[in-house]
Amino acid sequence: MKKLALISVSDKAKIAELAKGLKSNNYDIIATGNTAKVIRDAGIDVTEVSDITGFSEIYNGRVKTLHPIIIGGILLRKDNALDKQEAGENNINPIDVVCVNLYPFVNVTNKSDVDLTTAIENIDIGGPCLIRAAAKNYKYVSILSSPKQYDLFLEELNRGEVSEKTRKKLAVAAFSHTADYDTHIANYFENRFNLEPTDLRLSFPLSNKLRYGENPHQSANIYGSFFEYFKVLHGKELSYNNIFDLVSALEVVEELGNNSCSIIKHSNPAGAAIGKNLLDAYEKALRCDPVSAFGGIVAFTETVDEALAYRLNEIFLEVICAPEFTDDALAILKKKKNRRLLKQLKPINGEKLLVKSIPGGIILQDPDNVDLIEENFFVATNIKPGEKELKDLYFAWKVAKHTKSNAIVFAKDSATLGIGAGQMSRLDSAKIAIMKAKEHGLDLNNSAVASDAFFPFADGLLELIKCGATSVIQPGGSVRDQEVIDAANKNNVSMVFTGIRHFKH
Numbered sequence: 001m002k003k004l005a006l007i008s009v010s011d012k013a014k015i016a017e018l019a020k021g022l023k024s025n026n027y028d029i030i031a032t033g034n035t036a037k038v039i040r041d042a043g044i045d046v047t048e049v050s051d052i053t054g055f056s057e058i059y060n061g062r063v064k065t066l067h068p069i070i071i072g073g074i075l076l077r078k079d080n081a082l083d084k085q086e087a088g089e090n091n092i093n094p095i096d097v098v099c100v101n102l103y104p105f106v107n108v109t110n111k112s113d114v115d116l117t118t119a120i121e122n123i124d125i126g127g128p129c130l131i132r133a134a135a136k137n138y139k140y141v142s143i144l145s146s147p148k149q150y151d152l153f154l155e156e157l158n159r160g161e162v163s164e165k166t167r168k169k170l171a172v173a174a175f176s177h178t179a180d181y182d183t184h185i186a187n188y189f190e191n192r193f194n195l196e197p198t199d200l201r202l203s204f205p206l207s208n209k210l211r212y213g214e215n216p217h218q219s220a221n222i223y224g225s226f227f228e229y230f231k232v233l234h235g236k237e238l239s240y241n242n243i244f245d246l247v248s249a250l251e252v253v254e255e256l257g258n259n260s261c262s263i264i265k266h267s268n269p270a271g272a273a274i275g276k277n278l279l280d281a282y283e284k285a286l287r288c289d290p291v292s293a294f295g296g297i298v299a300f301t302e303t304v305d306e307a308l309a310y311r312l313n314e315i316f317l318e319v320i321c322a323p324e325f326t327d328d329a330l331a332i333l334k335k336k337k338n339r340r341l342l343k344q345l346k347p348i349n350g351e352k353l354l355v356k357s358i359p360g361g362i363i364l365q366d367p368d369n370v371d372l373i374e375e376n377f378f379v380a381t382n383i384k385p386g387e388k389e390l391k392d393l394y395f396a397w398k399v400a401k402h403t404k405s406n407a408i409v410f411a412k413d414s415a416t417l418g419i420g421a422g423q424m425s426r427l428d429s430a431k432i433a434i435m436k437a438k439e440h441g442l443d444l445n446n447s448a449v450a451s452d453a454f455f456p457f458a459d460g461l462l463e464l465i466k467c468g469a470t471s472v473i474q475p476g477g478s479v480r481d482q483e484v485i486d487a488a489n490k491n492n493v494s495m496v497f498t499g500i501r502h503f504k505h
Contacts, residue, residue, distance in 0.1 A: 004073065005097035007039065008032040008049070008065055008130065010104055013147045016042035018099060021154040027097065032064050033057060065126040074098055074133040078140050098134035099144040102127040102177075106184045116192065123185060128178045138171035139164065145177040179203060200364060202355075213240045229348055230321070233330065235340035241266075242297065242319050242340065247348065248402060249299035249321065254349045255398045257301065261285045264297045268422065272399050273415035279308045284415035289436055290315070297321070299344075304329045368401065368502060376499025380485050385471045385494040389448055393473040393496060396450035401502040407452040408433045408460075410444055410469065417442045426455065430463045437467075444468040452502040454478040458487035465491045475501045 005027045009015055012035065019029055019039045029046045031039055039046040049065055050056050057064040065071075073095035077083045087094070102124040109119050134143035142162050144153060149170065156162050180203040187201055204223035213220035220240045232238070238246070245264045252262035252272050261281035262272040271288030275281030278300050286293055294315055300322040304312075309329035312320060313336065320333065321342040333341055349369070356363045372394070379385070385393060396411035403409060404422035408429040411417060418437030420429030437444050445468035454477050455461050461484055464472060472488065476497030488495040 002093050003027045004093055004095045005029050005099065006031070006049075006065075006070065006074070006095050006130070007035050007099040008127065009035050009099060009101045010124070010127075011101050011147060012038050014150050015039065015099075015147075016044070018144070018150045018154065019044045019046070021150075021157065022097065025157050030095075062125070065130055068092070070095070071129070071133055074130065074141060075137050076140070077137065095134075095141065097142045097144070098130055100127050100130045100134075101145055101147075102131075102181055105181065105188075109184070109188050119188065119192075124181070128181065131174045131178055135171035135174040138167045142167050143170050143174045145170075145174045149173070180205075200362070210240050211237060229345055231343040231345060233325065233341040233343055234334045235319075235336075236338050238319070238340055245297040246299070246319055246321060246342070249297045249319075250344065250348050252399065252402045253299045253301050254347055255402065256395070260301050262299050263289075263293045264299070265292045265295070268404055269399055269402060269409075269416065269419055270296055271416050271419075274395065275414075278302055278304065279311060282308060282311060284413070287440065287442065288416040288419065289440060291440075293317075304333075306332065309333050368504070370500060372397070372498055372500065376497075378497055379494065380476065380481070380497045381488045381493065381495045383489075383492060383494040385448075385496065389471040389494065390496075392448035393450065393471055396448050397473050397498070397502075400450040400452045401504070403452065403504065405452050405503040405505065407450075407502075407504070408464075409450045410434075410437060410447045410464075411450070412444075412447045417444055417447055426451065426453070427457075427460045427463060430460050434463065434467045446470050448473070450474070452504070454481070454501075455484045456480060458484050461487055461493075461495075462491075465493055469493065472496070473498060475499060477501075 003026055005022045007015065007019065007029060008031060015035065015038055019042065022029060023044055029039060029044065030049055030052055031046050032049050036046045036048045049070065053067040053069050055067060068090065069092055072087065072090065072092040076087050076092065076094045078094060103122045105122040108114055108122045131143060131145055134141045142153065144150060153162065156166055183201040183203040190197060206221055206223055207226060208222040210220040210222065212218055244267055248267045249262045249264040252269055253260045256272065256274055259277055259281055260274045261278060263270045263285050270292035271285035273281045273284035275284055295318055297319040298317055303324035303326060304322045305326050306328040309332040313332060317339060319340040319342060321344055323344050325341065325343065354365050354367050392411045392414065395414050396409045399416055400407045400409040403419060406423050406426040406429045408420040408426065409416060410433055418433035420433035423429040423432065434444065447469050448471045449464045449469045451474040454475050456478055457480060461472060471494045473496045476499065478484065485495065
């Protein structure tokens with residue numbers, strides 16, 4: 001029997017090289033219209049599918065490969081006597097290699113202005129059928145679904161035979177390819193038609209294998225396009241914990257805006273500030289907790305220059321991330337061999353899904369992108385905060401949003417002074433924030449304080465007032481709100497209710 005290879009590809013990269021390799025191994029090649037033209041133009045003999053089936057392409061190419069002679073050739077089991085008999089009776093030859101990739105539905109629909117007709121015309125029908133048929137019959141057929149597979153396939157073919165182990169790998173990759181394709185199609189139409197989701201369909205390719213996860217005894221991988229957001233400029237491989245802290249650092253500075261800096265340790269801010277420039281912002285953020293900043297992750301909103309680089313080199317920092325670094329700054333920062341330097345290529349705040357695993361499934365939620373809502377924002381006390389206090393309240397509120405609950409954040413002059421995070425009691429968070437500020441010699445008099453959720457009792461508020469806070473921002477909504485308001489009024493403190501809670505777990 002002839003050795004046949006079927007080629008029908010949307011992405012024609014490296015297809016001439018593959019065809020030459022197949023020809024040199026005595027394969028006859030059959031292909032569909034445009035693919036056949038590319039192969040023929042490369043000087044390689046090729047037979048069009050329509051010449052094999054005796055049936056021309058119809059509907060402007062919508063139907064071309066769905067024919068028993070093609071599908072039967074792919075699904076033929078060579079060790080099955082009945083299959084061989086029926087193949088002979090119907091003039092079907094086995095197809096040993098199938099090379100198919102699909103219409104670029106994902107790329108086309110990623111364009112915001114794509115119309116529905118164009119999207120529909122980029123849904124491949126015959127391609128997935130051919131791919132799945134070949135993958136199903138992996139015992140006899142090699143299925144190539146990506147140009148990335150061609151070189152290794154040809155290397156093995158040139159050694160004499162493609163192993164069953166390789167065919168199994170190719171089959172799994174093929175099923176994964178069609179599953180990903182269908183996931184994108186279903187998600188697109190669900191969104192396009194504004195339908196309520198009935199299933200969660202996620203498909204992310206393996207990006208990187210990490211050395212380990214949160215701890216050395218845990219394995220971990222990155223899936224998806226994380227590194228489309230960053231360019232690694234220097235340093236050793238990012239760890240699992242580096243990545244989580246990096247995301248936390250960027251969430252803070254993207255929230256704060258221009259000339260801001262955040263220093264993160266274990267996913268919580270050790271310090272954050274907005275400055276006259278980045279060096280000023282870093283100095284103010286570092287002052288909040290210089291001990292915890294050691295080994296931390298630092299993010300900036302603008303270009304890191306030489307003066308800032310010298311200051312950054314004074315302590316050990318795991319990761320420094322910014323949209324740009326000057327050449328002089330890079331030369332200085334690269335003196336620390338293992339420290340990671342990352343260039344941020346695009347904002348991270350456009351992500352739409354937050355996913356956490358639970359036994360038997362996952363929890364999915366929208367990101368916490370809500371800002372202060374003007375109609376819910378009101379001053380609950382007799383004293384109103386001044387313009388400067390409001391600015392610091394708003395700053396503290398933004399930092400508290402990115403601090404693990406229960407969260408208390410002291411701030412003044414657009415810089416954090418003390419942060420209490422992740423405690424079971426809000427009162428304990430307040431005490432820790434005060435302790436941290438005192439430990440580092442920071443003056444809490446006339447400071448603004450944010451609490452991520454309401455004060456259930458007045459005791460937490462009284463702790464803040466005792467150490468010098470003059471203005472507080474919190475959601476409100478407790479059954480004891482009046483008790484808390486009365487305590488603020490009695491101590492001549494202003495308090496703003498936002499109507500918004502920012503728990504972070």
